Amino acid sequence: MSERRDFLKKSALLSLGTLATSIVSAKKIDAIENIANEHFLLEEYTLPALPYAYDALEPFIDKQTMELHHDKHHQAYVTNLNKALQTAKHPAANSLEEIFKNMTAFDTAVRNNSGGHYNHSLFWTLMRENKDAKLNNPDGKVADAINASFGSVDEFKKQFNDAGAKRFGSGWAWLIVENKKLKITSTPNQDNPLMSISEVKGTPILALDVWEHAYYLKYQNKRADYMNAWWNVVNWNKVNELFAKAE
Ligand code: MN
Secondary structure: OHHHHHHHHHHHHHHHHHHHHHHHHHHHHHHHHHHHHHHHHOOOOOOOOOOOOOOOOOOOOOHHHHHHHHHHHHHHHHHHHHHHHHHOOOOOOOOHHHHHHOHHHOOHHHHHHHHHHHHHHHHHHOEOOOOOOOOOOOOHHHHHHHHHHHOOHHHHHHHHHHHHHHOOOOEEEEEEEEOOEEEEEEEEOOOOOOOOOOOOOOEEEEEEEOOHHHOHHHHOOOHHHHHHHHHHHEOHHHHHHHHHHHO
């Protein structure tokens, strides 16, 4: 009986010893990781501020949607992108564009979150205030190119809306420039036309988020109503700027 008790006592001490050792090791690993993280933090991706107030796009896109979409959804893509780049081995990449060019070398977490970060950063800049609900048709060179490529602005909007409506589930509608030509396309999830895995590739100059999180609070299941309203706040100055660079 006493032998048995001794044995139990020894075992308990042994496991305590092992536990103590593993605590020390875990602390050491933490310390090493913290140093690595501090170094990494210098180059991590960050959430860009919205270029206008949260309520600037009212009444077409509501304040609460913009708060959640920017502060929660976009922030989550940024946080998870940094995490994904830290926790798995990937080729070195100095920018999102470099990641996109070599997309198959990265895992799904990087694909989803690098796309999420890029797409939203672009999306915010492609909208502007239109409180008086003034007509907001394209102007400048991009208007000429749209008319030449699609016949009319109305026909262009119809095809772009179709691309958004037919995107099953979550994704994006795009106007891209490819070989100096305008093209409408759409991508699933957070993919975009810069990614090497994208079916249709080109330089995005206009983007529309058709994830439910982009419209559900105000428009519920009516994606078409959201898309129609969105044309009122498209920032055609920005589209022209991107078009000039992409041509
Ligand atoms: Mn979104």
